Amino acid sequence: MAVNEYTPQQAFELLMSHLRERDEQLATHIQAVVDAGKDVDETQQVGKRRKRTRSYRRTVPYGYEEALQVALDALQAYFVEQPLFIDSCAKNMATTELASPQPSRARWQAIEEPNDDTAIESIGERKRIEIELRTETQLSERNQEMFELHEIDVGQIEQQRNSITHLRNLFRFED
Amino acid sequence: MATLNDLETAIDNLLDHPLGVGQYQLIRPVEEKAYEAYVFGLCLRAVRELGGTPILRGISGTPTPFIFRGAPGQIHSTARNYGYAEFTINGETFELHAGVEFRGASGMTHELDVCIMRKDEADKCRQQPDDPSSASVVAGYECKFYAGNLQKGLGRAFVGLIDDMGTNLRLSGFCSNSVHPQLREYFRPQRRPYPHFRLTPLNPSNEDIFVNQIKGELKKMTAA
Numbered sequence: 001m002a003v004n005e006y007t008p009q010q011a012f013e014l015l016m017s018h019l020r021e022r023d024e025q026l027a028t029h030i031q032a033v034v035d036a037g038k039d040v041d042e043t044q045q046v047g048k049r050r051k052r053t054r055s056y057r058r059t060v061p062y063g064y065e066e067a068l069q070v071a072l073d074a075l076q077a078y079f080v081e082q083p084l085f086i087d088s089c090a091k092n093m094a095t096t097e098l099a100s101p102q103p104s105r106a107r108w109q110a111i112e113e114p115n116d117d118t119a120i121e122s123i124g125e126r127k128r129i130e131i132e133l134r135t136e137t138q139l140s141e142r143n144q145e146m147f148e149l150h151e152i153d154v155g156q157i158e159q160q161r162n163s164i165t166h167l168r169n170l171f172r173f174e175d
Numbered sequence: 176m177a178t179l180n181d182l183e184t185a186i187d188n189l190l191d192h193p194l195g196v197g198q199y200q201l202i203r204p205v206e207e208k209a210y211e212a213y214v215f216g217l218c219l220r221a222v223r224e225l226g227g228t229p230i231l232r233g234i235s236g237t238p239t240p241f242i243f244r245g246a247p248g249q250i251h252s253t254a255r256n257y258g259y260a261e262f263t264i265n266g267e268t269f270e271l272h273a274g275v276e277f278r279g280a281s282g283m284t285h286e287l288d289v290c291i292m293r294k295d296e297a298d299k300c301r302q303q304p305d306d307p308s309s310a311s312v313v314a315g316y317e318c319k320f321y322a323g324n325l326q327k328g329l330g331r332a333f334v335g336l337i338d339d340m341g342t343n344l345r346l347s348g349f350c351s352n353s354v355h356p357q358l359r360e361y362f363r364p365q366r367r368p369y370p371h372f373r374l375t376p377l378n379p380s381n382e383d384i385f386v387n388q389i390k391g392e393l394k395k396m397t398a399a
Contacts, residue, residue: 006177074323078199080377131205
């Protein structure tokens with residue numbers, strides 16, 4: 001007996017159309033992930049009497065029900081995992097000390113002299129973390145030079161995890 | 176019975192959440208680098224759990240902010256105050272870097288997304304600008320964020336890179352939040368990188384394996 005009033009294909013098309021409305025690039029990426037298909041092992045009987053079998057790999061398309069789960073996995077990577085990476089990095093950096101500031105010196109002096117092993121008391125403090133957007137060899141200008149990794153509310157990550165779980169349940173089509 | 180309306184609402188809730196499509200658009204330019212930063216953080220955790228005290232440094236001074244390179248770069252570059260970490264285990268001092276280039280055994284340069292190297296070689300290359308030799312690297316990691324199945328070519332390329340890193344390299348790993356079943360087989364032979372697949376906070380046991388490998392190897396190589 002059907003547990004949903006929609007088919008897997010309808011659900012997939014609905015998900016993709018809502019994605020496309022919001023971000024064409026993301027929708028194209030998710031579609032490409034699904035279109036890559038999957039490898040399956042197939043078996044073939046060989047020999048005149050057909051008693052022996054051999055198996056071989058074959059790439060086949062996903063069924064719509066599987067495609068829904070694959071699409072959700074990909075969305076989870078962006079909506080749940082990426083925020084978790086930032087959160088994890090921020091926590092591990094927060095529990096690490098910062099080197100003490102060196103007095104201003106010529107570059108060779110700063111290198112010749114051993115680093116001062118004392119560190120600023122900064123354990124437990126959130127560190128400002130940035131990723132370079134405009135790289136050192138890049139001639140073209142960018143609107144933004146750096147990207148700051150901002151702290152993410154873990155409550156919001158949990159909400160997205162729950163939304164993914166809820167959708168996984170809605171994408172089940174058997175009792 | 177779930178209705179189409181239920182489904183539509185659930186999809187909208189996911190996509191329109193602050194960590195939905197908006198977050199994707201925000202993080203898209205740095206998604207790979209954010210994953211490297213995460214792996215860098217796991218290395219810091221390994222050092223701490225081993226009893227070391229990692230200290231965050233910058234090439235030109237205190238790293239406020241701590242800057243991750245946006246592209247492979249040279250260890251001596253002062254274009255920005257690029258960040259790294261320094262730590263000592265059993266009297267031996269190491270540095271943890273992200274996105275630094277090394278000179279392989281063949282003379283060709285290679286970038287390691289995250290690596291642990293000997294501090295004396297790092298100091299030498301900052302003092303007399305040069306690419307560090309691969310012999311100074313004790314652990315090297317390739318980090319790949321993928322929303323979907325990994326591409327096989329990435330694994331082949333990293334195996335080639337590791338092959339040119341000499342015999343001092345104690346640990347190498349291919350880290351990804353994703354997986355590829357054939358790559359797992361490909362990495363199986365000895366001396367090939369460890370496949371740290373599904374290395375994500377969603378799989379704490381995989382994080383533990385990653386962290387424990389570093390702890391074990393650092394402990395072994397610095398043992399009196």
